[in-house]
Amino acid sequence: MSRIHWCWVVVWALGCAPEAGDAPLAQRHDPVIYGDDNRLDVPVHPDPAWQAVGRDTVVALMSPRVLDTRDPDRVRVRAATLRDTQALCPDERFVDQPVAADCSGTLVGADRVLTAGHCVDGATCDDLRVVFGWHQTADGAFGQITADDIYRCVEVEAWSLDERGADLALIRLDRVAAGRTPATLRLEPEPLPRGTPLVLIGYPSGLPAKIDDGGQVVVPGGPTRFQATVDAFGGNSGSGVFSAQDGRLVGVLVAGQQDYVVDGRCRRVNRLPDARSPAESLIYPAVLLDLLCVDRPQHPLCMPVGEGWCQPCAMDVACPTGWTCRLLEGVPGQGACAVGCMGDGDCRADHACVAAACVPRPGPTLCQGGDVWQEDACGLARRRVERCPVDGPCR
Structure with missing residues (x-):
């Protein structure tokens, strides 16, 4: 692994709600923690392999209105804090971090990103920015974001939004994500075994990227959906969930359980027992081929390696x-x-x-x-x- 040089991305705390017309992408997932809260910021996770996935494979889906790109070498992210947007109690984790991501996604090809269908469609593609490297360290510093880390959505190549079936979108970027690492998809038709250890990487509640390596499969389901106990929040919609055993992308997060709970004058993260069911709902990535390859058999993702x-x-x-x-x-x-x-x-x-x-x-x-x-x-x-x-x- 090469050395990572972390620099500042200036975050402007706005402390106000979005104006009309600035509504975020649809978020259908509710925040919940199973057992211990295993979320860690990408740069402080102890495993460099998962750091690399968080840095070069996982992306934030943002509105262009939260990105100030006037200086292409030092992009500014304009966002209120989690405390302000969710009225959280002051001792909750990450309350002073900014909230800017609407959904999460995973690079699955040189210029393709897989996310949830409720995060983007053909009508909203043009108003979407795909951002690599939005991370925060333990001391509050940010990884440097430049204009080269920001991509546009130019086409939704496959899309489905079915509350009981597939909830997926495959988008094509405006250019190749040079130097990035596409995820390897698990495409076997068999469901994952119960107890399979999982790693979720995404942008919970719109925060800078987090890694949760404490999840597991609790309901194998199939052929479209399964359930797992990953610590997931609204901005995690579309997040990639990876096998802790072989690193492959095994699921896309689309829905979940009860959200924050009221505690007096503030709110707290809802905590549930580990290994419980029902849990978070995920889509098997093999479903993507059913959506894509009938109409586009020559698509790069449809060609056997x-x-x-x-x-x-x-x-x-x-x-x-x-x-x-x-x-x-x-x-x-x-x-x-x-x-x-x-x-x-x-x-x-x-x-x-x-x-x-x-x-x-x-x-x-x-x-x-x-x-x-x-x-x-x-x-x-x-x-x-x-x-x-x-x-x-x-x-």
């Missing part, structure tokens, strides 16, 4: 038997499944034998954001190879 070739990964267990997850050069946290080799002849044509493993060959170069980037043959990673002159075209 083929027994490990060009398969993104975070851990060895996400790869076929006998394969390992190898980090891609120049892209911290980005991995591809690799099989052993003695020479290039043991690899597929678009792979080379490097350090006894088949890895993607360098691919084409492309212009983006005024710079030249090189993509690998699988389209899994991009690295900047040249900075173009100011006001000059890429060569």
Whole structure:
């Protein structure tokens, strides 16, 4: 992992409700804690692998009206605090942190994000911003957000909103999320076993990103939905839920239980026993293929990767038997499944034998954001190879 340099993002405490016309995206999830409150800010989580997912895979869905991009190198987030927006008791956690995210999402392709259907549709896509890296450390500092971390929604490629069925949306971004790490989807039709340990990463109540690694499957359900005890809140709608065993995306959070409870003149987070049912409702990601691939069989997410070739990964267990997850050069946290080799002849044509493993060959170069980037043959990673002159075209 590369060193993370955390800088300030200035947050303006507004202390007032949104004006008419500034209503947030629909939120159908109620806040609740199961057992202990396991939420941690991304930069202080003890596992660097989950930090990387929170930094490079999970996104906040925001209104452009909360983002001041006049200085593209230092984007300002304008938001009231959780205390002000939810009238929380002063000893509740995170009460002084800002609330700016309407929903959460997960990068699942080079320029695709998966979220809940009630978070975005074709009519609201243009008024949505997808933001990487909105995090806060224990000392109150923020990770630096620049204009390069902010993307626009240009198309909703698949969408469903069914209270008893699928509640999913797949959106296409205005450009490739260069240097980011798409999640590996669990697409098996079988339900997850009861007790499967889970990790939820998203933006609870609109706060900076949190990691909750204490959840588990309590009702396997299937084929569309299952229930789990993840500590989830309104802004977690659309959050990715990952297997703690292999790092794959196994669910999308869409609904939950009773919200905050009144305690005198303020409110507190509703706390429920761990491993209870009913719990939080999630959608299996395999449902996405049913929504997408009938009409778009050539979509990148509908094309089989083929027994490990060009398969993104975070851990060895996400790869076929006998394969390992190898980090891609120049892209911290980005991995591809690799099989052993003695020479290039043991690899597929678009792979080379490097350090006894088949890895993607360098691919084409492309212009983006005024710079030249090189993509690998699988389209899994991009690295900047040249900075173009100011006001000059890429060569």
